[in-house]
Amino acid sequence: MSATAAAWIALAAPLAGTIVTGALFRRLPGRSAGWIGTAAVAVSFVFALITLAKIQSVAPGARELTSTLWTIAGTTGVDARATILVDPLSVLMICVVAGVSMLIHLYSVIYLAGDRGYSRFFAYLNFFVFSMLLLVLAGNFLLLIVGWAFVGAVSYILISFWYRRTTATTAGFKAFVINVVGDIGLVLGTFFIFRHTHTFDLLASFHAASHVFASGSGDVTAGCLLLLVGAFAKSAQIPLHTWLPDAMEGPTPVSALIHAATMVTAGVYLIARMHPLFQLAPAAGDVGAVIGCLTLLIAGTIGLAATDLKRVIAYSTMSQIGYMIMGVSIGAYTAGLFHLMTHAFFKALLFMAAGSLISAMGGVQSLDRMSGFRRALPFTFGSFIIGGLALSGVPPFSGYFSKDSILLFAAGRGGWHWALWAAGYVGALLTALYTFRMIFRAFLGEPCAEARELIETGHLHHAEAPTNPANGEIEDTDVGFPGPDHAVAERAVPMRAAMGTLALLSIVGGIVAIPHVTSWLDHFLAPTFADSTLVGNASNGVLALGLILGAVVSLGGVAAAYFIWVARPALAGQLRERFAPLATLFENKWYFDELIDTLVVRPGAWFGRFSQNTFERVFINGVLVGGSTGLVRASSALVRATQSGMLRVYAALMLLGAAAVAFYFLLQS
Amino acid sequence: MSTFVFFVAAIGAITGAIGVIALKNPYYSVLSLVGHMISLAALFLLLRAEFLAASQVIIYAGAVIVLYVFVVSYVGDSAPTLGQEPSRLAALGAFACGTALVVELLIAVLGSGLQAIGHDGAPYHAGFGTPGAIGTLLLTRFLAPFEIASYLLLVAAIGAVTLARRRRGLDDGIEERTPVLELGDVLRTRPAATGTMAEAGGSRGVSES
């Protein structure tokens, strides 16, 4: 079996899972839909590993393999084929995506049990895995765009999974609309590039790029900037980020898979994949770096003020992806992808643990109401701690090494990139602060009512009437709303298995690319990025400085969080009063929602109303429709008038007709 | 001589035609038509169609006109809308139409280049236009039209009777009373002037019931 064949099977397995669970959704008893879905993704993961093994057996210089299944459309100038590209980058991505997806599926088997839409969930989740694998395996722009669109669509579907909640459906719309803006950028960027390279094939485009584009020319810069728009929308960077916190309306496994580990990293993958083009457009790379840097700082500050558990983790995702975007924009491809991998591990772990905690709270997500769950949920607490440490970049967890590699590269690039380096460490401090604020508030301190109930009676708290955590509306537990059961990790083996695996990976995952020590990842990804011209070799001195600074910052952040929120609880309130304007800014998420509302939504709504009232009502209905019907009515009235019933009129018309015909024949002869 | 007769007959025909359309009273129109037909018969004679001339006078001017006279008498001038003045515009329009037709037909016929138009016709054979000749044609070459024409007459007669028939429920004077027959009637001896003949002929004398 060749590497590409294994890749095809890895791609097809989740699609088969979707079809089976989707077609049989009424007849699958109990949790079989969940196990089928998990099995499908497990098969995919196994074949991803096989692909990994097979590609190692090929010579390093020849590790960019393509495989075409059929030609979709081939005309002059357009080559549309169903091609996959199996090279180290895609193999890394499919292993990460399939692996983390498998664990999240395992978690969801128990987590969503009791929900009326169980089979539907797994059908969609499998389809998501298929779409994401298609995106990363795509060998040409067309399949990339197809995969991109599919993941956007499935994201919308899964955010609105509990479709009878208006908050969920609204959030789904928001996500979809902002993603469409990104899609436009992606497609237009493709056209800009296609105009010159005349091919959709990725490898061919890259080979041709250096010939057809002059470095820094307008077209390639425009194309790359548009691709960046796509990346920003998908990866929730400023200013197209407002959909991600709202996307937490979806079930927690969805948040874990789509909005932490995989879909939001598609932007990072895009920039890494298109690196030959970005190297010809340094301006685009700079834009990406700056936006990534801004996002990581802004999202970090908002995370400090957020009170919804899942939203804190969402802003943390945004911030970490800022790191990754910054990394791949400045040329630190391996480092950025390393951080992508480790982030997938610990962020999925954090979300899973958050799901467990929310279950224990009976569906409530507000941090203000959680406290003291340490004794009630020990395993969840441990998962949070491990995930939090990895996220904050505490050595020797994986997040430490991955974050540091990116910042090291920035330092190595030198010049103005030192500002990015400094911002990165400020961001690390913020990360530690908000992460452990969340953990300490939820788990330390006096147990809240739900925690006490769990400790004393062993029963999970259920609200008397199911309510929407976002706006407090009363719901029921029928189809379209969350089911009545709540599952915590302590009581479900599959959940613990998944979380445990991720915890292990979060701890030891850093070993593949410890800067200047191990370079397995570097060597593995080298064939893809061999043509990279951006170098960021920092001296060992800078490395040491960075490592020490990183450790200090993260541990200091943890300590500070402990100090503010545990040791001196009143201090948090005082700090908030002291810095009230800043606090307001952070709590209102830097007013981005309001800004977009004013700049985009209101004008759009006004234009829609104007179009309807003026253009459509007056012009189209009045002039065009009314005019044409009026014309038809008038002419038919005219014709109707001839049917008067007047005999003499008929006789006259007949005679006239006969005379005309005779006249005609007369003229003829 | 024949030229003179032709002109007299032609003028008579045209005058009669104009009289038909111009006279208000329908009686006078009918009379005018009679004049027209007799002139036309004269024209037929000039064209050596003796039988046709005779049949024109007898059938057309005789039977058909009499039919018109009957109906005009029956309908009468009771309805005030009979023979109303046509509006100026309509009259002008009709005049224009007619003129156009005449001009067209004249051009068509006279300008058609038929050489025979300028002549008096084919050489005359004795027996042309006599009843015998027509009869022979009718019974040999035109047998089918002859039979169909007679059939057509039958159909027309039946149609006329059907159209003009009295219908039930009309308040027109004499009402028909259907004879109602009961068992008692059949068993009883019939009174006088009743029975089949009375039923067929009318229901006079049926017992009031």
Place this chain on the structure above:
Amino acid sequence: MSIGWYLAVSAIVFAIGAGGVLVRRNPIVILLCLELMLNAANLALIGFSRMWGNGDGQVFALVVIVVAACEVTVGLGLIVALHRRRLPIDVDELRELQG
């Protein structure tokens, strides 16, 4: 007289009849004008028959007379029926096709 004259008379009478059909409102008079047109056609037929020296035209004209008679019969029967039902004997009033 050459045949052309007879044809001219026929054309004139035909046109007068056509005009009469368009102008008069009394259906009886309209039928009379129809008779005019038929007569004009007869005259033309007989003229042509004389031209060819053939009796066919005369037979045609005879059949036309028969047909005219039938048509008059039926038409006048219609008028009698109209009068019976107290409908106005005016083609402009009789515009609807019901009843």
